[in-house]
Amino acid sequence: MVPESNPARRRCSRVESTESARRPSPSAHANRLHRRGSTAFGAVIATAATVAMLASAPLAASAVTGGASTATATRTVPAESRADTGSGVVLRVAPTVTTSIAPDAPVALEIEVENATAKPIPAGTLQLLRSASIDDTAELDAWLAQAPGPDTSATDAVAAEATAIDGVEVAEVVSSMIAPGAVEVVSIALPPSAVDDIDESPVLGFGAELHVDGTLVASATDVFASTTAPTTGPTAISVAVPVTVPASATGLLGADDLAAWTSPSGLLTRQLDAVEGHPVAIGIDPRIIASIRTLGTSAPSTASAWLERLAALPNEIFPLAYADADVAAQAQLRLPALLTPTSFSDELDPADFAGVADADAAEEEAGAGAPDGTDPSATPVPTEPPTGEVPTTEELLAWTYTRTDIGWPADDTIAAGDLAYLATAGLTSSILAPGNVAPGEQWANAASSVDGSTAVVADARITAPLRAASEALSDTEWRAAAGQLGAELALLDGSGDRPIALLATLDRSAGAQSARVAATLEALAANPRVAPASLADAIGAPPVARELVDEPEDRQRIDNVGRIIRTDANLTAFATVLDDPRVLTGPTRRDALALLDVEWIDDRPAWDAAVGEWLVAQRRTLDSVSIIPSSPINVxxxxxxxxxxxxxxxxxxxxxxxxxxxxxxxxVVEDQVTVTVDPESRSTETVPVAAGIGNGEVTLTVSLSSPEGVPVGSPVSIPVNVQADWEGLGAAILGALVVVFFGVGIWRNIRRHRKRRAEAAATDAADETDVPDATDASDATDASDPTTDEPGDDRRDG
Incomplete structure (x- = not known):
């Protein structure tokens, strides 16, 4: 069978508009832009060449078997436009106009030869072969398995021999030299007799071999439904289609990108064009809705109209994770809860929401959201949230989804226990790729019981060709893939006793080729063996027990996802230094979710670079509040x-x-200090400390924390020399000086008084020696000195 998922081809077919240049690799983006132009131009050239070949005589070949007529045409495609499909020579076989074959009429086929090598392919021969009768899926698989694809490691077109096809040769034509990057298309018309042996088979197989100088260079096999195959009862088939934007490191889409993507030829417009009118379930990235709404009245008019158009669609709509974030990786990390946006307040301008409420209410009452005449109640969501003030996060993300319990992880990423985790998180029905479950009964219901949980499993036989057709780069490639889809359905018997409800899914990048998606959905709907069904029908069918194939994601990727989530948690804690933490936590969380976009899985080098740049930026934010180191301090x-x-x-x-x-x-530190620092500035504050016991060296560790106690920045060590005893010694010296000063003064006073007393005593003694009559002297003294006259003096009385 055609491989269900080819990452290299998905990257090749990924078409992005100029506004999607967000990935870190400019050269990869340039290649995608070039592919967009070259693919469209190549398709036009192919169509013109096919018409010309059918209308003209054979140009460069002659049939050697069965009387077939041939025509060739060559178109050149720039090498860079297909370089990432892998080196090698690719062959494709398909009907010239339709995707099925009428065995009772001439069979018009074309062989497309693509030279994706770096060297020219010399002239050679192309052989066209047919299969034997193909009546069941085992024979179909055996025919397709003969040519599994080109050797992606080959650089020389004739270096390796391809696989020979076991079939009946019906024509041989000469092929011309094919330059590197060129594509040659050879048309061959076979008579009805070429398929006489298998004209009753429900499926016809055709293959091609390219021989150069006797060496088989490339081979390919394809299958197509016969128009004469009997039609059994139709089988219910539902299809899930993602509506997303290219992966980027930005969690909110800008106005310029939205204007370009919602323009008449923009990516988002083309995605709605592809699904409109088809009963498919749409899984939409809520980031698209929120990005338009955050712009309010300043949103591009095309973006607002696109949102109204989405609201008017009658399709089932369910939300993917925000930014289509990888839920499997989060499950394998066993996070407490799946990550969701926390705030959009940093992007909201109140001026953009003035008068919005009244206008939206009037529009909703008038049923303006149903331009196609559908019931207005089916489209109740206006383009802006119903409030005249700045909307809340819940209002920006609100949408009337059909259901919100569906999880859609990336293909083949679910491991044991993940489904139970997702169910606990509210995603009770997960859409699984067929490679995530063991092969079981063919054509079994999509509803399944896997690893003890509920899931819906995409059918491998339908999903593989459906995706290949939706991503086809050329008309021949599309008809080959659509032909295989028709062949698979031709072998599907839906007339049994047990009704079958199958599910098919498109790849995340399918929206880039919207014209192919629309054509593929139309081909599926036009098939009489298909009864379009809703996703609810597939989920509600009787479940089938299936065995999970444990497919954990790459360990290095999980480690990087863990770093993203831890950094987001660190920023959330750090933001408590702000009055309004949401201005920091909101954009950080949104960007983290954008880095978890599942589409990054197919572009690992670009994702690693984007994650590295984001982690460095967040490290700078965490270090933006810090202490400036100080010189040593003396205390x-x-x-x-x-x-x-x-x-x-x-x-x-x-x-x-x-x-x-x-x-x-x-x-001893006496207290903490709380400081408010202005934006983009610095502030110096003094923290009080007291001397303890002793002198010597002390190291002070200065650190910051938020008011909530969250450490901020890195601590800084400041050396301190403590000599606080000099203060006591100085006081002691001063005290001693005071004592000495006053002591000397007192001593001098005492000495002076003693001296005076001694002098007075000496004078008195001298006076007593010089007086002859003691009584007269005493009387004279008493008469002259009244102080000697004291009461009770016996001498004076006698």
Missing amino acids: VSSETGVPTTILNALPYPVTVVVNVTPSNGRL
């Missing part, structure tokens, strides 16, 4: 302060708590 007093300078490089004011911790007891 010579019992109480002092430690000056601390805080830098705030954020565009918002921050509030932090300064904590100082001494290495020993020589210093």
Whole structure:
């Protein structure tokens, strides 16, 4: 069978408009833009060449078997437009106009030869072969398995021999030299007799071989339904289609991108064009809705109209994870809950929402959301949330989804226990790729019981060709893939006793080839063996027990996802330094979800680069509030302060708590200090400290924390020399000097008084020696000195 999923071809077919240049690899983006132009141009050239070949005589070949007539045409496609499909020579066989074959009429086929090597393919021969009768899926698989595809490691077109096809040769034509990057188309018309042996088979197989100088260079086999095959009862088939934008590292889409993507030829417009009118279930990235709504009245008119058009669709619509984030990786990390956006307040301008409420209410009442005449109640969601003020996160994400319990992980990424985790998170029905379950009964219901949980499994036989057709780069490639889809359905018997409800899914990148998607859905709907069904029908059918194939994601990818989530958690904690943490946590969470977009899985180098750049940017944010290191400090007093300078490089004011911790007891920190630092500035604050016991060296560890106690930045160590005893010694010396000063003064006073008393005593003694009559002298003394006249003096009385 055609491989269900080819990452290289998906990347080749991924078409992006100029506004999607967000990935880190400019050269990869340039290649995608070039592919877009070259693919469209190549398709036009192919169509013109086919018409010309059918209308003209054979140009460069002659049939050697069965009387077939041939025509060839060559178109050149730039090498870079197909370089990532892998090196090698690719052959394709398909009917010239239709996707089925009428065995009772001439069979018009074309062989497309694509030279994806770096060297020219010399002239050779092309052989056309047919299969034997193909009556069941085993024979179909055996025919397709003969040519599994080109050797993707070959650089020389004739270096390796391809697989020979076991079939009946019906024509041989000459092929011309094919330049590198060129595609040659050879048309061959076979008479009805060429398929006489298998004209009753429900499926006809055709193959091609390219021989150069006797070496088989490439081979291919394809299958197509016969128009004469009997039609059994139709089988219910539902289809899930993603509506997404190219992966980027930005969690909100800008106005310029939205204007380009919703323009008449834009990516999002083409995706709605592809699904409109088809009963398919749409899985939409909520980021698209929120991005348009956050712009309010300043949103591009085309974006608002696109949102109205989405609301008017009668299809089932369910949400993917925001930014189509990888839910399997989150499940394998066993996060407490799946990540969701936390805020859009940093992007909302109140001026963009003035008067929105009244206009939306009037529009909703008038049923303006149903331009196609459908019931207005089916489209109740206006383009803006119903509020005249800045909308809340819930209002920006609100939508009237058909159901919100569906999870759609990337293909083949679910491991044991993941489905139970997703069910606990509210995603009770997961869409699984067929490779995530063991092969079982063919054509079994999509509804399944897997690993103890509920899931719907896409059918491998339908999904593989459906995806190949939706991603085809040329008309021949599309008809070959659509032909295989028809062949698979031709072998599907839906007339049994048990009704069958199958599911098919498109790849995330299918929207790039919207014209192919629309054509493929039309071909599926036109098949009489198909009864279109809703996703609810597939989920509600009786479940089938299936065995999970454990497919955990790459360990390195899971480690990187873990780094993203831990960094987001660190930013959330750090944001508590802000008055409104949402201005920081909102964009951080949205960008983290964008980096988890499942489409990054197919572009690992670009994803690794984007994750690295984001982690570096978040590290800078975490380091934007810090302490500026200080020079050593001398402390010579019992109480002092430690000056601390805080830098705030954020565009918002921050509030932090300064904590100082001494290495020993020589210093004692008295209290914390809370500081508010203006945006993009620095502030110096003093933290009070007191001297403890003793002198010596002390190391102060200064750190910051948010008011919530979350550590901020890295601690800084400041060396301190403590000599606080000099203050006591100085006081002692001063006290001693005071004591000495006053002591000397007192001693001098005492000495002076003693001297006076001694002098007075000496004078008195001299006077007593010089007087002859003691009584007269005494009387004279008493008469002249009244102080000697004291009461009770016996001498005076006698």
